[in-house]
Amino acid sequence: MKNLIRQTSVVVCLACSLLLPVSAFAKSDSSTALNFPPIPAVKGGPVNAGSQDFTIKFGIGLAKASAQYRGLEYFKKIVEKRSNGHITVHIFPSAQLGDDLEMTSALQSGTAEMTQPSTSPLIKMMPELAVFDLPFLFDNTKQVDKVLDGPIGTGLLKRISKQNNGLIALGWAENGFRELTDNKGAITSPAGLHGLKIRTMQSPVQLDIWKTLGANPTPMSFAELFTALDQGTVDGQENPWVTILTSKFYEVQSHATATRHVYTPFITLVSQRFWQQLPKPYQQLLRTASTQMGVYERKVSRDIDSQAKKKLEQNGLKITNISAAQRAAFRKKARPVYNNFKSQIGEPLFDNVMKATGHAQ
Ligand code: KDG
Numbered sequence: 001m002k003n004l005i006r007q008t009s010v011v012v013c014l015a016c017s018l019l020l021p022v023s024a025f026a027k028s029d030s031s032t033a034l035n036f037p038p039i040p041a042v043k044g045g046p047v048n049a050g051s052q053d054f055t056i057k058f059g060i061g062l063a064k065a066s067a068q069y070r071g072l073e074y075f076k077k078i079v080e081k082r083s084n085g086h087i088t089v090h091i092f093p094s095a096q097l098g099d100d101l102e103m104t105s106a107l108q109s110g111t112a113e114m115t116q117p118s119t120s121p122l123i124k125m126m127p128e129l130a131v132f133d134l135p136f137l138f139d140n141t142k143q144v145d146k147v148l149d150g151p152i153g154t155g156l157l158k159r160i161s162k163q164n165n166g167l168i169a170l171g172w173a174e175n176g177f178r179e180l181t182d183n184k185g186a187i188t189s190p191a192g193l194h195g196l197k198i199r200t201m202q203s204p205v206q207l208d209i210w211k212t213l214g215a216n217p218t219p220m221s222f223a224e225l226f227t228a229l230d231q232g233t234v235d236g237q238e239n240p241w242v243t244i245l246t247s248k249f250y251e252v253q254s255h256a257t258a259t260r261h262v263y264t265p266f267i268t269l270v271s272q273r274f275w276q277q278l279p280k281p282y283q284q285l286l287r288t289a290s291t292q293m294g295v296y297e298r299k300v301s302r303d304i305d306s307q308a309k310k311k312l313e314q315n316g317l318k319i320t321n322i323s324a325a326q327r328a329a330f331r332k333k334a335r336p337v338y339n340n341f342k343s344q345i346g347e348p349l350f351d352n353v354m355k356a357t358g359h360a361q
Pocket of ligand 1: 100117175201264
């Protein structure tokens with residue numbers, strides 16, 4: 001029965017995606033086209049694991065023009081080549097198979113094989129992931145890589161995989177530093193957020209951040225966001241520059257503020273049911289390919305971040321850069337969120353992340 005409901009929701013999602021505004025799927029033209037670093041060559045020889053064939057349906061929320069999609073293209077190239085064509089990867093962008101939460105439950109029920117959600121919507125299922133949503137936690141990508149690629153990030157992947165919740169966590173990629181957009185005007189202080197109807201990810205931490213800052217937040221899946229902005233259900237949203245560009249939010253938002261208030265990682269997940277059917281050498285291949293995808297996708301995301309910001313300005317979005325002092329005022333006002341989620345994150349993890357990011361008091 002559960003499966004039937006999920007399969008039905010996949011069909012409904014596919015049908016819904018056909019009804020989305022044309023602009024959400026419009027082809028990128030020169031006013032929005034970004035220069036992506038080339039997809040690297042595949043390293044390593046063939047992986048032999050018998051004659052059985054496997055198919056991976058890999059669904060993501062972002063559009064084809066995103067760094068995330070580009071990362072998946074590299075993953076597909078590695079896996080198909082090194083398995084000698086015994087594993088085929090089909091990529092489904094723009095939430096065609098469902099939003100982050102729907103895709104994650106499709107993996108659990110075995111109706112899809114892989115996905116790569118933001119960590120934020122998974123917090124209810126994996127409470128420790130709340131740590132990444134803490135406001136103004138990371139100042140730069142060096143700190144990010146230290147946390148994701150060091151013992152903290154690898155430990156989290158292992159713990160999540162051992163939870164026996166139908167998911168195996170294979171690696172980290174990058175959604176990115178989030179920036180604020182709105183339809184009201186430049187927002188240079190927490191006072192400017194007063195009463196602003198802002199869409200947040202489906203995360204209790206994000207909700208708390210925007211309430212603490214004085215806005216009026218509504219959690220909503222990414223798949224519903226363009227329409228909500230277009231119809232004025234919400235006045236604003238927050239996402240990395242690349243997503244704001246590739247999802248055409250500049251068509252329905254007039255202003256942006258370069259807040260970089262939260263860094264969101266993507267987590268690469270595979271269905272445990274599928275995993276258990278895979279021969280060990282293919283399991284290792286998926287792990288290696290996920291790590292290589294994560295390295296490349298982060299490079300893409302970082303290379304195109306400032307390009308995307310420029311393109312947004314060229315497309316009429318009025319972007320305000322805030323000073324260090326203004327950013328510090330946002331950070332100070334949002335600080336109570338740390339204490340609100342400290343016990344849910346758990347002491348060793350919370351303390352280790354505070355140390356790694358230079359926030360330990
Ligand atoms: O696949 C990822 C996206 O669906 C989503 O997580 C993007 O940052 C995002 C958001 O705001 O929901």
